[in-house]
Amino acid sequence: MNRFKTFYNISEVSYTKLNAIVHYFLMTDEISSIIALLKNRYLLFFVGRMSKLLFAFDYKDLFVVKYVDKTIKIHKEFLEVSSGVSLLELGNYTIKNGISGFEKIMTIPGNVGGSIINNASFLKQGINDNLLYLQVIDSMGNIKTIKKENMNISYRNVNFKEKNLFIYRAFFKINRNLRYQLYQNKKFAFSYRLSHQSSKLSFGSTFKNYKQFKAYELINKYINFRMQNGVNISIKHANFLEFSSNEDYINIVKIIERVQEVLYNKLGFYLESEIKIIY
Ligand SMILES: Cc1cc2nc3c(=O)[nH]c(=O)nc-3n(C[C@H](O)[C@H](O)[C@H](O)COP(=O)(O)OP(=O)(O)OC[C@H]3O[C@@H](n4cnc5c(N)ncnc54)[C@H](O)[C@@H]3O)c2cc1C
Structure with a gap:
């Protein structure tokens, strides 16, 4: 198609x-x-x-x-997943098959490719934890294999030596667990998210956290505005910006920059945005 x-x-x-x-x-x-x-x-x-x-x-x-390819295949020793599969689809599939490692991150609203690039994780479970290797397509259209040990994986980021690679498929190690336990983990992850994070439309966390402090703590402590036109800093979790789908992107960019500017003036450094902004 x-x-x-x-x-x-x-x-x-x-x-x-x-x-x-x-x-x-x-x-x-x-x-x-x-x-x-x-x-x-x-x-x-x-x-x-x-x-x-x-x-x-x-x-x-x-x-x-x-x-948007949705291939998921269980091989003898590994799991093959297309980058177009959503984490929700992957989580549901793996739970049904008694495979662990995706039942908490399935609550993240992303697909496998973007989640690998952003090194997405939730409740100490990361998309790249069980990754073995990737099949990618380079900018000349050649299919290549990249092993996990040749990827530079860090907090909310993965760097490849080569730029502009398209992640085509990911191959994961298979770890097994009781289905009952996996359902429990999934249930806990969904309810944790519901009680700790905004359920309104957002990009998830706006700014990256640092070893010494969490972004939401700095926002709660130093930011004395909560709104930029239709965009709100969430009361439930100050690192979330809430907006509606008809919001003007300018208002989202403005509030991100205002927070960065105020914190820079008070603390001397810029909070790095977790959202990738394409100007
Ligand atoms: C409500 C909410 C809650 C969230 N909670 C969490 C959380 O708990 N933990 C967490 O880590 N993140 C969280 N996120 C962030 C986000 O969901 C993840 O980073 C996500 O998995 C990104 O996947 P995506 O498919 O949306 O990627 P996109 O936003 O579409 O893309 C992200 C980046 O990856 C690139 N990319 C996408 N697909 C490919 C591909 N196939 N090959 C190469 N490059 C590609 C894009 O160009 C872009 O640079 C949350 C977001 C929201 C909105």
């Missing part, structure tokens, strides 16, 4: 539903289409669910590609 659009409003498929028009958009489950575009030297921007991506423009000459 190839769904190709021009002058496409990304709000139709993004998690936040915020308006932004891109020149070209392709939604596909055919890897051959992506390879053909790369071999023809198109510069592509790959997205997952866009839960951590803020398009801060009305229109941009960007070619956005969303891979």
Whole structure:
């Protein structure tokens, strides 16, 4: 399936539903289409669910590609998962098959590819914990294998030596656990999220935490405003910005920058944004 659009409003498929028009958009489950575009030297921007991506423009000459293949296969010793699978789908599938390692992170609203890039984790369970290797496509359209030990994995970030790689498939070690226990873990993760985090529309955590302090503590202590037009700093968790899907991206960018500026003036450093902002 190839769904190709021009002058496409990304709000139709993004998690936040915020308006932004891109020149070209392709939604596909055919890897051959992506390879053909790369071999023809198109510069592509790959997205997952866009839960951590803020398009801060009305229109941009960007070619956005969303891979939606849903393959999950259990082999004898490893699990093969397409980057277009959501963490929720992966969690449900692995619980059913008695495989552990995904039952807490399934509460994160992202896909496998974007979650690997962001090194997503929740309640001490990380998407990259059981990762063995990745199959990627480089900017020339060649399929390559990258072992976990050759990836530079850090807090909310993964760096590859080569730039602009598309994660095509991920291969994970299989650890088994009782299904009953996995359901319990899932239930706990969902209820923990519900009680500690805002259930309104957001990008999740706005700023990265640091070893010495949590971003929400600094915001609670030093920020004396709570709102920028329709965007609110969450009362439940101050590192979450709440907004509605018809919000103007400018107001989200403004409040992020205002918080950074106030904290810089008070503390002398910028809080790094966890949201990837594309200007
Ligand atoms: C309400 C909420 C709660 C959240 N809670 C958590 C949490 O508890 N823990 C946590 O770690 N994160 C959390 N997040 C953040 C976010 O969900 C994760 O970072 C997420 O898994 C990103 O996946 P995505 O598919 O949305 O990626 P996107 O936002 O679409 O993309 C993220 C980055 O990855 C790149 N990318 C995407 N797919 C590919 C691919 N196949 N190949 C190469 N590059 C790719 C994009 O270009 C972009 O740079 C939360 C977000 C929200 C909105």
